[in-house]
Structure formats: C-alpha cells, structure tokens
Amino acid sequence: MGTMPERVVTACVLIIGNEILSGRTQDTNLNHIANVVGESGVRVREARVIPDTEDAIVGAVNEVRAKYDYVFTTGGIGPTHDDITADCIAKAFGVPLVIDETIAERIRGRPSPPEVMASRMRMARIPEGAELVENATGGPQGFSIGNVYVMAGIPSVMRAMISTVRLEGGAVVQSRSVTAYLGESQVATGLEGIQDRYADVDIGSYPFMDADGYGTTLVIRGTDAGTLDRVLDEIKQLIVDAGETPRNVVAE
Amino acid sequence: MGTMPERVVTACVLIIGNEILSGRTQDTNLNHIANVVGESGVRVREARVIPDTEDAIVGAVNEVRAKYDYVFTTGGIGPTHDDITADCIAKAFGVPLVIDETIAERIRGRPSPPEVMASRMRMARIPEGAELVENATGGPQGFSIGNVYVMAGIPSVMRAMISTVRLEGGAVVQSRSVTAYLGESQVATGLEGIQDRYADVDIGSYPFMDADGYGTTLVIRGTDAGTLDRVLDEIKQLIVDAGETPRNVVAE
Numbered sequence: 001m002g003t004m005p006e007r008v009v010t011a012c013v014l015i016i017g018n019e020i021l022s023g024r025t026q027d028t029n030l031n032h033i034a035n036v037v038g039e040s041g042v043r044v045r046e047a048r049v050i051p052d053t054e055d056a057i058v059g060a061v062n063e064v065r066a067k068y069d070y071v072f073t074t075g076g077i078g079p080t081h082d083d084i085t086a087d088c089i090a091k092a093f094g095v096p097l098v099i100d101e102t103i104a105e106r107i108r109g110r111p112s113p114p115e116v117m118a119s120r121m122r123m124a125r126i127p128e129g130a131e132l133v134e135n136a137t138g139g140p141q142g143f144s145i146g147n148v149y150v151m152a153g154i155p156s157v158m159r160a161m162i163s164t165v166r167l168e169g170g171a172v173v174q175s176r177s178v179t180a181y182l183g184e185s186q187v188a189t190g191l192e193g194i195q196d197r198y199a200d201v202d203i204g205s206y207p208f209m210d211a212d213g214y215g216t217t218l219v220i221r222g223t224d225a226g227t228l229d230r231v232l233d234e235i236k237q238l239i240v241d242a243g244e245t246p247r248n249v250v251a252e
Numbered sequence: 253m254g255t256m257p258e259r260v261v262t263a264c265v266l267i268i269g270n271e272i273l274s275g276r277t278q279d280t281n282l283n284h285i286a287n288v289v290g291e292s293g294v295r296v297r298e299a300r301v302i303p304d305t306e307d308a309i310v311g312a313v314n315e316v317r318a319k320y321d322y323v324f325t326t327g328g329i330g331p332t333h334d335d336i337t338a339d340c341i342a343k344a345f346g347v348p349l350v351i352d353e354t355i356a357e358r359i360r361g362r363p364s365p366p367e368v369m370a371s372r373m374r375m376a377r378i379p380e381g382a383e384l385v386e387n388a389t390g391g392p393q394g395f396s397i398g399n400v401y402v403m404a405g406i407p408s409v410m411r412a413m414i415s416t417v418r419l420e421g422g423a424v425v426q427s428r429s430v431t432a433y434l435g436e437s438q439v440a441t442g443l444e445g446i447q448d449r450y451a452d453v454d455i456g457s458y459p460f461m462d463a464d465g466y467g468t469t470l471v472i473r474g475t476d477a478g479t480l481d482r483v484l485d486e487i488k489q490l491i492v493d494a495g496e497t498p499r500n501v502v503a504e
Binding site for chain 1 (some may be wrong): 256269270272273274275276277278279280282283285286287290295296297298299300301303304310330331332333334335361364367368369370372374394406408425427435436437438439440441443444447454455456457458459460461471473
C-alpha cells in the first residue's frame with residue numbers, strides 16, 4: 001500500500017576461540033549480542049565460530065565484513081601468545097598495528113616487572129585508524145575499524161563493551177509467540193497458508209518436549225505491531241481449531 | 253624423531269535456525285556435538301549459525317563439505333513450512349528428494365486426518381542416496397549423505413541421533429588444565445616459551461573473574477599423554493615462579 005521498503009541492517013558475529021570449538025566452553029556471547037543489537041534494529045544473519053589461527057580469522061573477517069553491515073568479534077584480545085585477534089584484524093584491513101597512547105598510558109600507570117609489562121603492552125596495540133570501544137571493566141581494550149567491532153571473549157567484559165556501542169539500525173524486529181501442546185503437523189498446513197498471506201513476517205515453529213508432553217511454540221517476527229497482532233490472532237484460531245488451547249502468549 | 257604425522261580428521265557444524273540468530277534461543281548443540289565427536293577423534297574446526305533460507309543453507313553446505321571431513325547440521329527437519337533442510341541438502345548435492353518407504357510406513361502407521369498426514373509425510377522425504385540416522389526418540393528422521401549428517405534441532409532428539417553415528421576419527425585429543433589466581437600477563441612470556449618448544453600441543457589461556465578475584469585457566473590440548481603431562485609440569489612451575497598456587501588440575 002505504498003509503504004517504503006524498510007532498510008534492513010544486517011550483522012555477522014565471529015566467535016574466535018578454540019575453547020568453543022573443542023567443546024570445553026559453552027558460548028553465550030552470540031545470544032547476548034543478537035539480543036542487544038536487535039534492540040537497535042540490527043539483525044544478526046550469520047555467526048561463525050572459528051579457531052585462533054591467522055588464516056581462519058583474516059579469511060572470515062574479510063569475507064563477512066564485505067557481506068554484512070556490521071561484524072562483531074569476540075575473543076583473542078588479551079596479553080598471551082594465543083591472543084592474535086588484533087594482529088589479524090590489522091592484516092585483514094591491510095594496516096599496521098600501532099601503539100595507542102591512551103591505552104599505553106593506562107597500562108604503564110600500573111607498574112609491573114619488565115617482562116609482565118611487555119605482555120600487558122600487547123594490549124595497547126590496535127590497527128592504525130581504529131577507534132577504541134569503551135570498557136568500564138578495565139579489562140583488555142576493544143576497538144572498531146570500519147564496520148568491525150572487536151570485543152573480549154569473557155562474557156562479562158564483552159557485555160560491558162557492547163553496552164557502549166552505538167549502532168545505526170533499521171526498523172526494530174518485534175515478536176509474538178504462542179505455545180500449544182500439539183504436534184507441529186496438526187497446524188503445519190494452516191501455518192503455511194498464513195505465512196503465504198503475510199510475506200512481511202517470519203513465522204517459525206519450534207517443537208519441544210517437556211513434562212506435560214510434546215508441543216510447539218509458534219513465533220511470529222516482523223517490524224509492524226499491527227500485522228504481528230493480526231497474525232497472532234490467526235494462529236491462535238488455528239490452535240483452537242485443532243482442539244487445543246493457546247498458551248503463554250508473549251509480545252516482545 | 254621419526255614419528256608419523258598423525259591424521260587429523262576435521263568437522264564443521266552448521267546450526268540452521270532463525271531462532272538462534274534472533275537471540276530467542278541459546279544454542280547448546282554445537283557444544284554437545286564438539287564433545288561427542290571429539291571422543292571419536294574428530295575435531296570441530298568451524299561452526300556456522302545460518303538462517304532458514306535456501307541460499308544460506310545450500311551455499312554453506314557446499315562450501316564446508318568440500319573443506320572438512322565431516323559436516324553435522326542441526327535444525328529444520330520437521331513437518332512445517334520453515335523446515336527446508338532436507339530440500340536444501342538435496343539441492344546442494346544435486347539429487348532429487350525421494351520418499352523413504354521405511355519412514356513413510358512408520359508415519360502411515362499412526363493414522364491422522366489427510367491434511368495432518370500430508371504434513372507428517374514431509375518428514376519421509378530424504379535426498380536420493382541418503383542413509384537414515386537412527387532416532388530412538390521417534391521424532392523427525394535424520395539422514396546422512398556423503399560426509400554430511402543431518403540432525404534435528406531439538407537438543408534431546410539431536411543427542412539421541414548423534415549417539416548412534418559411527419565416525420572414522422584420528423587420534424583423540426586429550427587435555428590438561430590448571431587454574432591460577434593471577435593475571436595472564438604474569439605468565440604470558442613463559443607460556444609463549446613453552447608453546448614454542450612444544451609445537452605439537454595447543455596451549456590456551458582463558459581468563460576469568462569470580463568471587464575470589466581474577467585468574468586464568470591454562471589449557472593444554474594434544475594427542476600424546478606424556479607430552480601433555482610434561483607441559484603441565486612446566487606450566488605448574490611457571491605459576492609457582494609467579495608466586496601463585498596451581499589449582500584445579502584436570503586431566504581429560
């Protein structure tokens with residue numbers, strides 16, 4: 001009806017770290033980043049978990065920074081030999097690593113033996129042209145260069161960092177969800193019909209099993225609240241028609 | 253020293269699902285798969301989270317199945333309109349989707365109205381030439397084709413599926429880890445020296461903050477137990493030399 005096509009702003013998350021790939025550590029950073037940037041109207045369209053190797057990091061950064069509006073990386077910015085993210089980002093952008101004097105002064109302000117200081121000073125190196133990301137925790141320094149935001153892997157430090165980042169997003173995606181204790185097949189045809197009639201929303205069906213039996217949560221995502229509410233009503237009717245009760249209706 | 257270079261068997265995990273990218277759902281499948289296949293000597297070298305769209309799935313599957321020994325996918329094999337994984341895998345391999353009679357019979361064995369049956373029968377479609385993956389839960393059918401294993405997104409169902417898959421792995425990676433309440437910088441130089449002398453192991457430093465202060469867990473990964481134990485001893489000495497106590501030594 002003459003509405004402007006809305007601008008969709010996309011992002012990719014790169015989780016850098018052998019500890020995630022080995023199964024030692026359960027990543028939670030992707031989930032947090034997706035939720036936080038979503039509130040600014042930025043949609044995570046892809047995420048990759050990659051090892052702490054130069055080829056993997058440089059290759060992935062250059063591929064995804066060309067493909068998405070924003071790239072968020074976590075991991076590899078500490079002072080040890082396996083912290084190679086800053087080096088790799090500089091290489092990906094074809095710029096040298098330089099000592100940032102603001103960080104260097106802060107590091108020098110806390111005295112330590114020469115060998116320890118040398119390791120700590122690794123964290124003062126950022127790619128030439130990068131801007132600092134604020135970090136209230138006093139941990140390793142994050143930075144941004146181009147459309148790439150480089151953050152720590154420790155969840156608490158990453159969360160402090162991303163809370164300070166300001167993004168230029170598009171329309172914010174909202175959701176409606178409703179749960180029913182029935183098999184997905186019982187509503188599959190009806191759902192497909194609704195999805196066909198509402199191309200602007202994205203309807204997902206997420207089955208589960210819990211103590212009360214098996215069921216599915218139906219999630220509607222889109223940017224127009226009125227449309228979401230109409231689709232929700234149709235899906236609730238579908239559930240009633242299948243002989244079940246719509247439960248746990250959530251609007252977010 | 254005349255040792256044969258060991259065969260390294262690699263894998264990529266593809267997590268298919270908008271609900272992970274939107275931040276609605278916290279993925280746990282990658283972590284479980286990494287641990288299970290690791291026990292068979294298969295190393296996850298990359299993971300991607302991709303949306304439920306044909307372009308994304310077909311593109312990622314064809315890219316990573318050429319690059320890694322194994323590919324494991326989760327998500328998108330149920331009966332609803334957003335379950336397009338089987339279609340996409342068939343397209344990636346350039347084969348038609350066919351009805352598997354074993355699954356079809358099982359589905360027909362539980363009567364349901366024609367419309368519901370039609371949706372359930374979607375789950376009997378597998379790419380031509382694919383083999384079934386056993387699924388004790390009775391949920392949607394997994395399958396494998398070439399080096400790609402296609403599994404459900406519901407964690408309990410995925411876990412049942414992967415427990416039945418037999419993989420041809422290489423040497424199993426073991427680990428040793430030790431924790432110390434000190435800053436990474438205090439051991440960074442020493443760690444780098446140890447890593448340089450033991451090229452066959454992978455030493456990672458994972459800082460954390462907890463109620464007792466900040467510390468780091470040092471993790472040594474490799475396939476030779478004797479080497480791991482020697483490296484562990486050197487790292488424990490490094491911690492002692494830095495004036496701290498090695499804690500929580502774990503061999504896995």
